[in-house]
Amino acid sequence: MSGAPAPHTAPAGPVGPVAWPSALQPKVAEALSHYPNRRSAVLPLLWIAQREWGWLPPEVLRLVARTVELPDAEVFGVATFYTMFNLKPVGKYHLQVCMTLSCSLMGADRLFQHLSGRLGIGHGETTPDGRFTLRRVECLAACGGGPCLQVNEEKFHENLDEAAVDRLLERLP
């Protein structure tokens, strides 16, 4: 794992009434084409939206609901069930630190404390410049490389210590 991961999330900002940008319409159509009904595309469409807007404000959830022809409440119910859908803005780099047993055995708690101290933020908080959001997460399926973290949706960073995570933060553009 070398090189800086590209940010997936756009800087979070206010989002007004929305429609799918024309550049995304082929992706939306393709997602819908994978299933025999529109409802099954809810998760793929929420992902497409989150990658575009960085988070999922109510206007965007309503857009997804219109697209799959469901009541808004159905899509709100789905979006609030899954932990990876951001219902509040997150920073440009969303640092998700695995805290489950295997990583914890290898020092995840200290890793989290180090990041928290360095960035001056706690779990679920974002730095004032909007650059970093820090979050404790449950098992990422990288247990043999603990402690580990995921930046946005990129491949996991594994076998981390304080020095390695400092280097990682410095590499981010």
Added chain:
Amino acid sequence: MTGPLLFKDIDTPGLAGLDTYRRVGGYATVLAVLGRQTPDQCIEIVKASGLRGRGGAGFPTGLKWSFVPKGTERPKYLVCNADESEPGTFKDRELIEKNPHSLIEGMILAGWAIQSNAGYVYLRGEFGWLQKILDQAIAEAYAAGLLGRDVAGTGFRFDLHTHLGAGAYICGEETALLSSLEGYRGQPRLKPPFPAVEGLYRCPTIVNNVETLVNIPHILGQGAAWYRQWGTEKSAGTKVFSVSGPVKRPGNYELPLGVPLRVLLEEHCGGMRDGLKLKAVIPGGSSVPPLPASLLDTPLDFESMNAVGTFLGSGGVIVIDEQTCMVDSLWNLMRFYAHESCGKCTPCREGTYWMTGILERLERGQGRASDIDLLADLADNILGRSFCPLGDAAAMPVQGFLKHFRAEFEHHVGQRCLANRRRDSRMGVPA
């Protein structure tokens, strides 16, 4: 990493690409089987091979396939469970990342055996980067005529799509996975009807784990007897064991079923690191009861693990050292289950939350003498009474931790934990 079967070629450079995969024999089984062997013959070979599901439950794969109704007009679906959410398990990720075409080939063959024309791979939400690798391989397979309307010119149609979850352990449970794939909250459904009869879109559906499916090209290509050269009578074949915790060489190891736990940890993983001593091993993912060091010679197969009161599970082997507190370790796991409980049924939703609170106060030295019996009573009342296996998965470790390490829990009553490497641990740099 190497292994006799699934990992044999895994580190071949470029294996994720179609050309290299074909060069090591990939897709030969699709060409040999489709249109030449009947679906029933395929199911019989898989039954005879003794292959059992690699996701955790260990159900015989061929038998599961045979439950799909024949002669129905309704569509049939094949779903690959790549949710890989059981803590301690990280094998499916390596199998897909390094050899995505083996999964595609396994799914084409499984699709043929159950006469399904559509497959989905359900990946956990954190695997967005892995989805790109698999989508790329799927696109290559379509371009080469190995997927789509006319697979390899045989007239068999098989379409394959990936579907990304969004962060929910429960979606590893097959009916919750199907709910999620249909665009609902990932909550489990009542069984029966089982998915083989009424699954995705209420149509017959087979859900198989990644590791199960990547065995299929080998079994159908080489035969059941050949496959049985590995493993035991009732636990045939190889298994990928994911080893984590303070051993010298953590990672995935593909070994014949029946290999003693000690051989895996001492010979393959190089033993404990940093001079630590082994205290306990959770052998099959976080949901199974732990074993004390005294049971290290137990063979890693379904029956031998059951005989010592635990399960082979997903093969996620978590190693715990002497300096790590068992109360704290169980508290860590219980936070996971409380966080991941879907909220549908009371025993799991309330029980995991309650047990987390008890473990927290024990670990903080604020526990009561009655807490240990209360914890045992809660686990006994959750087990078998929750809507889906998540409740059982939370209760079984509690029972196992208390069975083997009760003295450590008793020691915590009224006194703060003194020795806990995990809390004070230096960072894990591999030795």
